[in-house]
Amino acid sequence: MSTSTKMTFSRRGFIRTSSLASGGLLIGFNLFTACSPKAKPPVDISQLDFNDFNAFIKIADNGAVTIFSPNPEIGQGVKTSMPMLIAEELDVAWDNVYVKQGILDTNNYTRQVAGGSQSIRFGWEPLRQTGATARQMLVNAAAAKWGVDPSECTTKEGVITNEKGETLGYGDVVKEAAQLEVPENVSLKDPKDFTIIKSDVKNVDIDKIITGQSLFGLDYKKEGMVYASSLRPPAFGQKLESFDDSETRKISGVVDVVKFGNKIAVLATDTWSAMKGKNALKAVWTEDTKLESTAEHDKILTDLLNGSKVETLRKDGDIKKAFAAADKIVERTYHSPFLPHNCMEPMNFFADVTEDKIHLVGPIQTPERTANDVAELLNRDVKQIHLEMTRMGGGFGRRLYGDFVLEAAEISNLAKKPVKLVFSREDDMMDGIYRPAIKYRIKAAIKDGEITGYHLKEASINSNMYGLIPNFFPAGAIENYQVDVANYQSNITTGAWRAPYTNFLAFAEQSFFDELAEAMEVDRVQMRLDLLQKVKGTTDDRIQYSPERMEEVIHVVVDKSGWGKKEAGTFQGFAAYYCHNTHVAEVADVQIENGMPVVKKVTCVVDCGIVVNPLGALNQVEGGIIDGIGHAMYGDFGFEEGKPLANNFDRYRLIRMKEIPAIETYFIQNNLSPTGLGEPALPPAGAAIANAFKAATGNRLTEQPFMKNPDLLKMPEKEIIG
Known part of the structure; x- marks a missing residue:
């Protein structure tokens, strides 16, 4: 059974031709909404270089299919999963599909x-329509060749069959298909008929990754390019007064030294010479703006929580009345530090700025915005910019910001050379776009055994409304509900970090719900389920989560984890959270070893709609949980006089292989459209282990990283079972 779906792109925008020098069919498509009115085929398509013009499916005479993947690949798997959507509806064998980065x-x-975590969510229907439209064009061509109605034809793995049993491969009809009208209505497969979607597909780049072939930005080379390493202010709030490069210029391999803005770039024939030359620079820095410290930030955030200067993001009912009438009030404050991103591949980018063209190549999460920023910086027409994306060795939000691309372009423009800018690990950590330090204060009113008031207040360094989602759970479940934010503008650069808005908020709120349950003397899981009942049937369109879907992941994780049924000596912690359009519930199992709690296992249940690639999905969930546990336990970062306190992994603690627990993951099976997956498993992980630690030790953790206060993790003299 199939479903008829109206195309979202026009006939005119659906480009197709058969005049390839190699033969075959080239089909253009728009991936998300509609082909832009500006979209036109190249003047001489027979000379088309598929590495330079890519908004197409290419079907060769031999039936091989090339699909161009447009979105940046940072390890979230879209270079594999997005083409899977097209290939499914195109009805070709995945083994015959080749994927190229657009x-x-x-x-x-x-x-x-x-x-x-929105690429698959936004591409779900359009990508499938693209494949289905291409398939229908091929079927129509085969039907015309046989003189039969297209409805009498079926397809399977790139072969068209009519009712007489005659067959034609896609490659046999590509030229004829290119001459036909583009159909305006196509039929999409029923999910029960999927053969590629919902199946395990290995990463399309995996062979190149494990054999060390060129994929990443650091791999990119171009003849005649030089390498650049930049000296930046050692502290936020400093400016360059003067510098001496005489020793730098003596170093073998150094070809030039260029001052730009508040930085100095050393250009050399290789990265080692460039970095060695940078270290030989003698620079004088003076204070430009205030040099801030972590202790000062802590006081500022506390003052913001105590102050009345706030912006209210949501206000239901009257929290003042609720607190005034309460039988009991529970209040807690939670704190998280700045965090760097620490991508495995440090920031890097290639830039070649000439009079006619700006050629950019490298790892970036926001290519369009970055191209516009480069054009503005250099006062050039953005049409002159040609930007190629490489695979990224991690992004986590850091590569949303193209500061390193602008730096490479500016250096190339000044040096009049093609430049490959490479950060050292120290550069990466000292000049980052950090997750901001945040404090949350949560206050709840209890009256007659019910939660009658809930006040959530955020104080953040820089990012007003950055860390708070006012319409997530428990919004809509509590009559008197208010969310306020306040922020302090710092000269320390901050921005998105994996699972922005929710990576720390989930820990704060889910820990607080456990504390509320204790204060009310009710079951912590049932308390959440009871709150969800109050949201069912709501007409409040501000509510973003589904109480029914959240309820289901909770019930399943309780069952799969053996919640409350573990043997003595195993302590469990529960958390459930919604973010990036996905519902997740997690249970952590903790045991005491040498007087300290150790995370032994995490059970996770995810409702992300249809799981396009289960193998890739499992990797995303497990990676998110490990990341969430690691940073909740160990991630600590701060500043003294504007200078980061850690510049490498000898002073910045990451989770180690031996500390990773067993992880069991279950996906809710349904036929709902896919939602986000790269980030949603991270936020509840810290809360689940914190609640398990509370069960094991009796101590409530309110500050990350947990190892900052190791005494709170020690087993008390008398074992406490929660």
Whole structure:
């Protein structure tokens, strides 16, 4: 059974031709909404270089299919899963599909962004329509060749069959298909008929990754390019007064030293010489703005929580009346530090700025915005920019910001050379875009055994409304509910960090719900389920989560984890959270070893709609949980006089292999459209282990990282079972 779906792109925008020098069919498509009115085929398509023009499916005479993947690949798997959607509806054998990374192409693509776990969600219908339209064109061509109605034809793995049993391969009809009208209505497969979607598909780049072939930005080379390493202010709030580069210029391999803005770039024939030359620079820095410290930030955030200067994001009922009438009030304050991103691949980018063209190549999550920023910086037409995306060795939000791309472009423009800018690990940590330090204060009113008031207040360094989602759970479940934010503007650069808005808020709220349950002397899981009942049937369209879907993941994780049924000596912690359009519930199992709690297992249940690639999905969930546990336990970062207190992994603690627990993951099976997956498993992980630690030790953790206060993790003299 299939479902008829109206195409979202026009006939005119659906480009197709058979005049390839190699033969075959080239089909253009828009991936998300509609082909841009500006989209036009190249003047001489027979000379088309598929590495430079990519908004197409290419079907060769031999039936091989090339699909160009437009979105940046940061390890979230879209270079595999997005083409899977097209191939499913095109009805070809996945073994016959080749995937190539697309370039930035604003004429033919929209939302070429890796961020927010939204690529599959936005591409779900359009990508499938693209494949289905191409398949229908091929079927129509075969039907015309046989003189039969297209409805009498079926397809399977790139072969068209009519009712007489005659067959034609896609490659046999590509030329004829290119001459036909583009159909306006196509039929999409029923999910029960999927053969590629919902099946395990290995990463399309995996063979190249494990054999060390060129994929990442650091791998990119171009003849004649030089390497650049930049000296930046050692502290936020400093400016360059003067510098001496005489010793730098003596170093073998150094070819030039260029001052730009508040920085100095050393250009050399290799990265080692460039970095060695940078270290030989003698620079004088003076204070430009206030040099801030972590202790000062802590006081500022506390003052903001105690102050009345706030912005109210949501206000239901009257919390003042609720607190005034309460039988009991529970209040807690939670604190998280700044965090760097620490991508495995440090920031890097290639730039070649000439009079006619700006050629950019490298790892970036926001290619379109970055191209516009480069054009503005250099006062050039953005049409002169050609930006190619490489695979990224991690992003986590850091590569949403193109500061390193602008730096490479500015250096190339000044040096009049093609430049490959490479950060050292120290550069990466000392000049980052950090997750901001945040404090949350949560206060709840209890009256007659019910939660009658809930006040959530955020104080953040820089990012007003950055860390707070006012319409997530428990919004809508509590009559008197208010969310306020306040922020302090710092000169320390901050921005998105994996699962922005929710990576720390989930820990704060889910820990607080456990504390509320204790104060009310009720079951902590049932308390959450009771609150969800109050949201069912709501007409409040501000509510973003589904109480029914959240309820289901909770019931399943309780069952799969053996919640409350573990043997003595195993302590469990529960958390459930919604973010990036996905519902997740997690249970952590903790045991005491050498007087300290150790996370032994995490059971996770996820409702992300249809799981496009289960193998890739499992990797995302497990990676998110490990990341969430690691940073909740160990991630600590701060500043003294504007200078980061850690510049490498000898002083910045990450989770180690031996500390990773067993992880069991279950996906809710349904046929709902896919939602986000790269980030949603991270936020509840810290809360689940914190609640398990409370069960084991009796101590409530309110500050991350947990190892900052190891005494709170020690087993008390008398074992406490929660």
